[in-house]
Amino acid sequence: MSRPRIALLSNPKSTGNIAQLPRIRAFCAEHPDIFHYEVEAADQIGAALKTIARINPTVLAINGGDGTVQAALTEIHNGGYFGDHAPPVAVLPSGKTNLIALDLGAKGDPVVALEKLLEIAKSDVSPHLVARELISLSGGEAGIKPVIGMFMGGAGLADVMLYCRERVYPLGLPNGISHVITAIAVLLQQLFGLKASFLPPEPAPLSVQVRKGGKITARFAFLFVTTLDKLLLSSEFGSHGKGPLKFVAVEQKPFSLIRAFFASLVGRLGRTKLDGVHVEEADEIAIEGDASQVILDGETFRAGVGKPLLLRPAQPLSFVRIAA
Structure with a gap:
């Protein structure tokens, strides 16, 4: 057989x-x-x-x-x-x-x-x-051994993902409606500055160190590291370094969020410098904060003060592309 x-x-x-x-x-x-x-x-x-x-x-x-x-x-x-x-x-x-x-x-x-x-x-x-x-994530509060993934969301993005998972999905609504509710909550919280128990929490301060670059410390409304082509839109990486890890972070400033949104729509994100918008390409990234959470492909990990989460490239794998 x-x-x-x-x-x-x-x-x-x-x-x-x-x-x-x-x-x-x-x-x-x-x-x-x-x-x-x-x-x-x-x-x-x-x-x-x-x-x-x-x-x-x-x-x-x-x-x-x-x-x-x-x-x-x-x-x-x-x-x-x-x-x-x-x-x-x-x-x-x-x-x-x-x-x-x-x-x-x-x-x-x-x-x-x-x-x-x-x-x-x-x-x-x-x-x-x-x-x-692939991304290898290690360190953090728990001193974890390398965990492998393709997409990491942190700061406000992680808060939103957890909010959707823990507060919206349990309502039992279809995924599409759940995501619309989450998007409205994010809009109210981040663009209009509303605060309420039923909205996502305000992002905590976070420090990000991109190798050979300066440390960035801010409240980030949106932060991710990925190797996934579908999430890169028309962004042009590599203007601030070279490496397989694609890093995008937007500070929690209404105008920074608006500029980043429209720049991504017209394929300009990463091509021109925008205040509060960080687009990098690196081979090592350290994320540190006071009990700051990140999500790697659906799993949650926690950084700590003096105990950063380290992101590095892992050995590539071959994947099968299934035609749509």
Whole structure:
């Protein structure tokens, strides 16, 4: 019997999987080319990958939200289960957040995406492969070992993401409506300066050190570090350094937010200097603050005074781009 072409790693507890997993299980049962492994918690992913490595699949597919993908990438990077020959990774559009899946061209129905992926895996996958730089996050209050991801949100952006997750999603509304409510709350809080218990908190002061650059200390309404092409819009990086980590931060000033918004719309963000807007490209970034939180692909980490979170490039991986 030939080896399965696709090893599918599923997280049944991912919110987006609650409704879709029965269909995914049925599809896998009908296609022996897919080896389906389900985990109940992140600490089971290492054992799952150890088993999957014995199968040596053509493609490793991940069915879960960005947090599931982050945990799997971390295990691939730190566990060494595949040696120097990790299979290319595909990400199905599942979970509440799907930034990584979107960047790789997977959107809509995860079963349809899995069907397309199976067709890709039956022939030469190389035309569908793209290399992606990864972010390694370490340090912080807990002195964490390297965690691997693609998108980190911090400062006011992290507060907003947590607000949406903890205050809006529990309302049980569709994702689109939840995001509109969150956007309105952000507008009231950041542009109009309104303060209320039902709005996101005011961002705490944060210090960011970009290698070979000066330390920036401010209250940031918006801060992220990424390697994802889809989030870069038409921004032009590299004017203040070179490196795989793309850093964007906007200070909590109404006019800075407005300038950054319109500059991104017309593809000028990063091309001209704007007051309170920082666009950098680096190979090392340190973030420090008093119990400041950041979110890397759905998981929360905390910096501390004298205990910065360090962001560095990790070994790139190959990913499968699934056609829209």
